[in-house]
Amino acid sequence: MVHDHTPHYQTKYSQRLNFYQAPPESTVKVEDVELWALERLQVLKSLESALIRFKTEDDIRQAVEPTLHQYLPLASNHNRRAPLAAERRKDHISHFVLRLAFSKTAESRAWFLRFETALFRLRFAATDFQERQTFIEGLPNFRLHLVSAARKEALAAELRAASSLAVTKSFDSEGFFEVDFEQVADLVQRRQVFLRAGKAYLPLSDQGVLVINEFKRRLEQGLQMAAKALNRMDEDDRLAPILDNLSSQQVSMEYQSKSTNGQITAADVDKEVHHFPPCMRHLQGTLAEQGHMRHSGRIQYGLFLKGIGVSIEEAMVYWRRAFRHLSDDKFQKEYAYNIRHMYGLEGKRTNYSPYSCNKIITSNHPGPGDNHGCPFRHFSKEQLVTSLQQQKLGEEDVGSITELSDQGHCQLACTRHFEITHRARLPTTGASIAVERIIHPNQYYDQSVALVTKE
Amino acid sequence: MSLVTAMDVDTSIDVRSPEYPVLLRSFYDKIFPFTAYYDWLNGCQPTPTKLFQNREFSFTIGNDIYIRYQSFKDADALKAEFLRLCPGKIDIGAVYTTRPRDKKSVLPSAFQPTEKELVFDIDMTDYDEIRTCCQGGDICARCWKFMVVAMKIVHAALVEDFGFRHIMWVYSGRRGVHCWVSDERARRLTNEGRRAVVGYLEVIRGGASQERKVHLPAQLHPHLARSFGIIKEYFSELILIEQDVLRRSDGWAKVLKLFSDEDVRRELRAAWAEDDEQASLDRWDTLDSVLAKVANQRKNKKSGNLALTKRDIVFQYTYPRLDDKVSTAMNHLLKSPFCVHPKTGRVCVPIASDQFDEFDPLAVPTVHQLLAELQANPQQPGQTSLRPYLKIFQDFVAGIRRDQRTIKEGAQR
Numbered sequence: 056m057v058h059d060h061t062p063h064y065q066t067k068y069s070q071r072l073n074f075y076q077a078p079p080e081s082t083v084k085v086e087d088v089e090l091w092a093l094e095r096l097q098v099l100k101s102l103e104s105a106l107i108r109f110k111t112e113d114d115i116r117q118a119v120e121p122t123l124h125q126y127l128p129l130a131s132n133h134n135r136r137a138p139l140a141a142e143r144r145k146d147h148i149s150h151f152v153l154r155l156a157f158s159k160t161a162e163s164r165a166w167f168l169r170f171e172t173a174l175f176r177l178r179f180a181a182t183d184f185q186e187r188q189t190f191i192e193g194l195p196n197f198r199l200h201l202v203s204a205a206r207k208e209a210l211a212a213e214l215r216a217a218s219s220l221a222v223t224k225s226f227d228s229e230g231f232f233e234v235d236f237e238q239v240a241d242l243v244q245r246r247q248v249f250l251r252a253g254k255a256y257l258p259l260s261d262q263g264v265l266v267i268n269e270f271k272r273r274l275e276q277g278l279q280m281a282a283k284a285l286n287r288m289d290e291d292d293r294l295a296p297i298l299d300n301l302s303s304q305q306v307s308m309e310y311q312s313k314s315t316n317g318q319i320t321a322a323d324v325d326k327e328v329h330h331f332p333p334c335m336r337h338l339q340g341t342l343a344e345q346g347h348m349r350h351s352g353r354i355q356y357g358l359f360l361k362g363i364g365v366s367i368e369e370a371m372v373y374w375r376r377a378f379r380h381l382s383d384d385k386f387q388k389e390y391a392y393n394i395r396h397m398y399g400l401e402g403k404r405t406n407y408s409p410y411s412c413n414k415i416i417t418s419n420h421p422g423p424g425d426n427h428g429c430p431f432r433h434f435s436k437e438q439l440v441t442s443l444q445q446q447k448l449g450e451e452d453v454g455s456i457t458e459l460s461d462q463g464h465c466q467l468a469c470t471r472h473f474e475i476t477h478r479a480r481l482p483t484t485g486a487s488i489a490v491e492r493i494i495h496p497n498q499y500y501d502q503s504v505a506l507v508t509k510e
Numbered sequence: 511m512s513l514v515t516a517m518d519v520d521t522s523i524d525v526r527s528p529e530y531p532v533l534l535r536s537f538y539d540k541i542f543p544f545t546a547y548y549d550w551l552n553g554c555q556p557t558p559t560k561l562f563q564n565r566e567f568s569f570t571i572g573n574d575i576y577i578r579y580q581s582f583k584d585a586d587a588l589k590a591e592f593l594r595l596c597p598g599k600i601d602i603g604a605v606y607t608t609r610p611r612d613k614k615s616v617l618p619s620a621f622q623p624t625e626k627e628l629v630f631d632i633d634m635t636d637y638d639e640i641r642t643c644c645q646g647g648d649i650c651a652r653c654w655k656f657m658v659v660a661m662k663i664v665h666a667a668l669v670e671d672f673g674f675r676h677i678m679w680v681y682s683g684r685r686g687v688h689c690w691v692s693d694e695r696a697r698r699l700t701n702e703g704r705r706a707v708v709g710y711l712e713v714i715r716g717g718a719s720q721e722r723k724v725h726l727p728a729q730l731h732p733h734l735a736r737s738f739g740i741i742k743e744y745f746s747e748l749i750l751i752e753q754d755v756l757r758r759s760d761g762w763a764k765v766l767k768l769f770s771d772e773d774v775r776r777e778l779r780a781a782w783a784e785d786d787e788q789a790s791l792d793r794w795d796t797l798d799s800v801l802a803k804v805a806n807q808r809k810n811k812k813s814g815n816l817a818l819t820k821r822d823i824v825f826q827y828t829y830p831r832l833d834d835k836v837s838t839a840m841n842h843l844l845k846s847p848f849c850v851h852p853k854t855g856r857v858c859v860p861i862a863s864d865q866f867d868e869f870d871p872l873a874v875p876t877v878h879q880l881l882a883e884l885q886a887n888p889q890q891p892g893q894t895s896l897r898p899y900l901k902i903f904q905d906f907v908a909g910i911r912r913d914q915r916t917i918k919e920g921a922q923r
């Protein structure tokens with residue numbers, strides 16, 4: 056896959072791994088293109104759900120393996136029997152089609168970037184040393200700056216302290232290289248690398264991180280270019296309907312809340328609490344208790360309320376009453392704007408949608424004094440147990456929930472919570488109860504309401 | 511219980527009084543350091559560059575009018591607008607691809623942030639769950655030490671680990687500090703790069719429902735080892751003696767929750783509950799002996815964890831608490847240095863990085879005081895009690911200028 060500086064097309068596939076620097080020379084049937092892209096999308100989606108559920112690389116790999124094997128097998132050069140060229144060509148083409156389809160909005164670009172990088176990481180880890188080395192050496196514009204023995208000696212104590220156990224053990228034989236800290240931002244963020252004067256020092260055995268980051272960086276640029284190309288594309292290009300169809304697949308990944316505006320009044324909100332998922336119960340409870348709530352909590356809770364059908368007028372009344380320590384004047388000045396903003400009446404006038412579990416769990420972690428977030432992720436075990444007990448859950452039920460949350464399965468724990476709190480209303484089929492997995496607080500709410508109205 | 515006067519009491523200003531804008535106008539006219547301010551934001555270039563011209567300023571006028579996306583062609587235009595509007599608050603945003611004033615007339619894609627100083631915001635309200643002397647917007651000399659520790663730790667990391675040279679700390683005028691890192695490399699950091707720096711510095715993690723907010727590995731990363739050294743200098747005095755966090759039962763109960771070990775909890779609760787009121791220093795000694803006792807019973811099994819928990823508690827009570835949202839988005843606004851805080855009237859002055867311990871927030875001049883001084887001595891506007899702070903700012907800007915020259919000479923050679 057070594058190409059010269061300004062490659063036009065990539066047509067040869069001597070390596071299993073691919074940086075997708077150049078588009079494929081395509082003489083493929085349109086139907087195949089669409090099918091392949093959809094299959095790749097399956098892989099990325101299964102990767103997404105594995106990343107939510109599992110923590111270790113091994114677990115993630117195992118979870119994705121069947122899908123990967125079915126849709127996008129990619130054998131190594133050692134494998135004499137696999138149709139190497141065909142597999143790699145499919146990998147290449149499906150990547151480029153999806154890249155184009157997902158380049159449309161900033162959101163879909165971010166999604167694609169995240170999971171393509173995860174896929175590359177998975178494959179890189181599964182590639183043996185020799186093949187990796189050949190691949191890295193063949194990468195254009197990619198060179199490592201090695202640290203001299205004297206420099207390594209001088210920094211030895213700090214290098215050891217910042218290294219993993221494995222590296223500390225083989226420290227004497229380990230070579231180190233030096234890069235700008237920006238190039239290994241993820242390692243810096245996790246404090247897994249030694250820094251001195253703006254340089255990061257990594258053991259050679261960690262060079263994979265750098266390769267993966269480089270993959271990500273170049274793909275990010277590639278997506279920007281794809282977005283421009285998409286703008287210029289002919290309306291009646293044969294690819295256009297396919298791309299539209301593909302990019303619409305991304306939207307369907309988000310839950311659309313059922314309620315429409317204006318059915319729930321400010322006075323009703325507190326009566327609806329028994330339908331709320333734990334995160335929103337907690338916010339509602341804190342607000343009632345303290346008469347105040349910090350910004351991130353207001354957004355998470357406010358958008359949820361909007362999702363269950365609280366109109367902007369009612370929201371104003373609700374929040375005004377809830378912030379009971381404030382004068383009208385102060386409320387108008389400091390909070391009203393914020394609430395109107397959530398309803399798209401101020402600022403950029405975006406019609407914000409309620410946050411999904413995924414967003415609540417993985418972004419904007421609560422800091423000291425914050426109450427937003429997901430109880431299954433952001434509560435200490437003790438707090439979680441206490442709050443479940445306050446909801447009158449029995450010991451056994453509490454145990455079955457925390458067992459899931461302890462393993463990091465927040466949404467499964469929440470689904471279990473739903474089952475337990477709605478047991479009486481759910482149709483039972485033997486011992487197991489069938490409930491849709493909770494992926495969105497508003498879905499929890501809608502499901503709960505639906506059960507009651509069914510009666 | 512606070513013996514120290516909270517700072518709001520005698521200095522509060524009525525920002526809505528008709529005199530206030532008049533006051534501000536003379537402040538901007540005679541005292542605000544426009545020359546150095548402009549040089550700083552223009553990267554010390556001889557003529558106005560995009561760095562200055564495409565920079566977003568935003569103003570708060572009176573009490574509730576908020577104007578965003580202002581920009582200026584040069585220092586004179588900036589000053590003229592300050593005098594015309596008399597903004598009660600000035601915020602500085604990012605440098606954009608086009609002039610922020612023209613935002614409405616260009617496509618959103620042509621209006622993107624390109625750079626901004628790397629900034630940090632440390633606010634005392636994030637310490638409310640640990641400090642016992644004040645709450646909310648109030649500060650006193652005792653809790654100010656949290657800021658001192660925070661500045662020392664963050665500053666050391668920015669200089670030694672990240673290699674930044676142009677760092678300015680600014681008193682926020684009331685209850686916290688801001689930090690502006692103006693190195694070109696810092697300004698050019700992507701949001702991802704900013705998140706990396708913040709993550710690197712961040713140790714306290716978790717919201718109000720997560721008691722134990724610190725979980726560090728046995729082997730401390732060099733940054734943490736250095737920080738621990740700084741923390742240890744302050745912990746006894748700040749946390750145990752002055753804040754006296756373990757004296758009352760609501761205080762020690764919080765610490766108790768940080769131990770997951772049942773034996774430790776039981777023993778410790780029994781020992782601490784014996785006395786209704788006991789000095790924290792003594793309670794801390796009890797903690798040491800309880801830990802030693804339990805560790806002894808266990809022999810070597812898992813007793814190392816107890817020592818680690820204790821170390822993490824020391825971190826949780828002393829390590830800086832950063833507001834990460836301010837730092838991680840390039841287009842986030844931050845209050846400008848040399849603003850006047852509307853509640854206290856104090857000027858947001860720079861803090862010298864070699865005098866973190868000496869800085870006294872309660873001694874920072876107010877706008878009233880400065881104008882009175884000026885009235886008494888109108889010939890010498892440079893001689894007010896703001897002078898030492900102006901000097902810190904000028905030195906900071908001079909540092910940027912020096913670097914600028916070296917780069918140029920390097921290029922010419």
Ligand code: SF4
Binds near residue numbers: 332335415416428494
């Ligand atoms: S899993 Fe989702 S709905 Fe349930 S508590 Fe967490 S964030 Fe809320």
Ligand SMILES: [Zn+2]
Binds near residue numbers: 651
């Ligand atoms: Zn205080």
